[in-house]
Amino acid sequence: MQERTVDVAIVGGGVMGLSLAYHLLALGLAESVAVFEQDPMHLHSSTGLSAGGVRDLFSTAVNIALAHYSIRFFEEFSARTATGAGAGPEINFRRSGYLFLMNQENEAAFLRRADFQERHGVSLERLDASEVRRRYPEIRTDDLTGAIFGRSDGFLDPYQVMQGLQQKAAALGALFIPERATAIHAADGRASRVDSANWRLTARRAVVDAAGAWGGEVARLAGVEVPVTPVVRQVYVCRAPQDVFQSYPFVGAPSGLYFHPEPGGQLLVGRAFADDAAAFSWDWDRDRFAELLWPELAQRVPLLERMRLAGGWAGLVENTPDLSGVIGEHPDLPGFYLITGFSGLGLMLAPGAGLALAEIIGHGRPESIDVTGLRLERFAEGSGTWEEKTM
Ligand SMILES: Cc1cc2nc3c(=O)[nH]c(=O)nc-3n(C[C@H](O)[C@H](O)[C@H](O)COP(=O)(O)OP(=O)(O)OC[C@H]3O[C@@H](n4cnc5c(N)ncnc54)[C@H](O)[C@@H]3O)c2cc1C
Incomplete structure (x- = not known):
């Protein structure tokens, strides 16, 4: 000892x-x-x-x-x-930004939060739906009112x-x-x-x-x-049909679905669900992708209907x-x-x-x-x- x-x-x-x-x-x-x-x-x-x-x-x-x-x-x-x-x-900090898409339901909360964030020194842009379409033509915007784009954000x-x-x-x-x-x-x-x-x-x-x-x-x-409760989070790594997504920011849809580019031409896709297991478990649930994420992703970004699931993993978040x-x-x-x-x-x-x-x-x-x-x-x-x- x-x-x-x-x-x-x-x-x-x-x-x-x-x-x-x-x-x-x-x-x-x-x-x-x-x-x-x-x-x-x-x-x-x-x-x-x-x-x-x-x-x-x-x-x-x-x-x-x-x-x-x-x-x-x-x-x-x-x-x-x-x-x-x-x-x-070198931690490879890439400042690609975070884009949170807004619809009629969540817009008021996002805009209120954006005012608060700017008062606290956050650098952001408010985009209307046509500007979202202009910058990210692959995203379906007909049910969107706009987006908030965080300029300082990124990945490492x-x-x-x-x-x-x-x-x-x-x-x-x-x-x-x-x-x-x-x-x-x-x-x-x-x-x-x-x-x-x-x-x-x-x-x-x-x-x-x-x-x-x-x-x-x-x-x-x-x-x-x-x-503190351990909650299992699933993430999925996909191969996109085109390179266009490599210049994309993190994209968060109103439902909570998100995706962002990863080095090597891949996309990481995920979403937190209310019924995510509260357990010490690291079991990766491949089926959840096809059942719950892919249909919504293909609807939001039609080009991604043709992407291929390459792998993924599960980890714990530590919720209070x-x-x-x-x-x-x-x-x-x-x-x-x-x-x-x-x-x-x-x-x-x-x-x-x-x-x-x-x-x-x-x-x-x-x-x-x-x-x-x-x-x-x-x-x-x-x-x-x-x-x-x-x-
Ligand atoms: C799939 C997934 C994606 C995520 N994405 C993001 C993201 O994009 N951005 C972000 O900011 N956060 C993200 N998070 C959350 C982030 O990973 C955590 O909030 C953060 O890593 C917590 O750090 P920590 O040091 O508290 O916990 P940990 O990294 O888990 O470190 C705690 C350590 O304590 C050790 N430990 C526990 N008990 C003992 C013991 N009795 N004796 C000795 N050692 C012990 C464990 O082995 C562990 O290594 C993500 C989490 C998951 C699961």
Whole structure:
């Protein structure tokens, strides 16, 4: 059994845990940090299975602020994660934009949100249906009233983001433990120790739940509750009949169906359904594509009737009751901090979330981004920050 004492012990080495480790060490807010990760190849972690989408078209001020910091961070990624061995990895951030299609039913909500977003510094365009048709003639627009186009948005490589953050955090002294945390102990009413098969790690200042979809399970190791539900999300990779879609942005239809180009001439297609299973399952459901997605896709973009399904996968999103993340100290256990529950939006918010929690742990409060609205207490207080569903 190995024993060590560190300032901060983080359970979960996905993008949230890595961003936190990076910010704690890069900003000098902790001297020593350890990260437990049960799945170091990230075969099941949500970050490894994410689609790599990044946007600032959010409906709450806090998520817009987190996204703005995160987008700047991604722009500067290889410089920020440079080590003695050279520049950090290239994350291939492609600013193709996000296009949300509007019809009579959702238009009022989108336009109201667009006003709010512009007041918070989001760069967007309101397109009428004829402009959508002019720019994207392959999309059927006869039932549409227009679209909102997010100019700052795009796609990047989630694996390279994890690589860069982990390499930089390791260069700054982080200890990575490729094991499952099996127990979290408190001493004098404070979370203070994390155990795994071969480690006993004492944490002087903080134990952190950065376990994504496992956020509820890890909280239970510490004897407290966090309302995070794992929900299975299916995505499908298709070969389009023409290259025209390679210059397309992310396209979100009013129903929630979406598609976007992937490198190599492919399209990624998906949609969240109300009956998506709440389970720890990674079973890919090929039939769902033919039954539920293809008919609608072919109707929205007739050219895509001739596309071919090439593959796909399933991963977990980590939903909270109001579909926003949780950042802060657990009210029932001092010293136990949360950065989890980002409800399918975590990759794009991780740099900002890691900065905010690093400041809370280091200074006692978030100094750069006001994330008090994301405290766990909001659920008991009924002051949820409800992130409106755009897809
Ligand atoms: C199909 C799909 C598409 C997505 N697309 C996007 C997108 O386009 N843009 C976007 O922003 N987000 C997207 N998401 C959501 C995004 O992937 C997540 O919000 C984000 O990755 C969450 O990061 P995390 O670090 O909290 O969780 P994870 O990446 O899951 O990391 C948590 C880690 O904790 C580890 N862990 C759990 N319990 C323990 C334990 N006891 N001991 C040690 N380790 C433990 C797990 O192994 C895991 O690696 C998508 C998700 C899916 C499934």
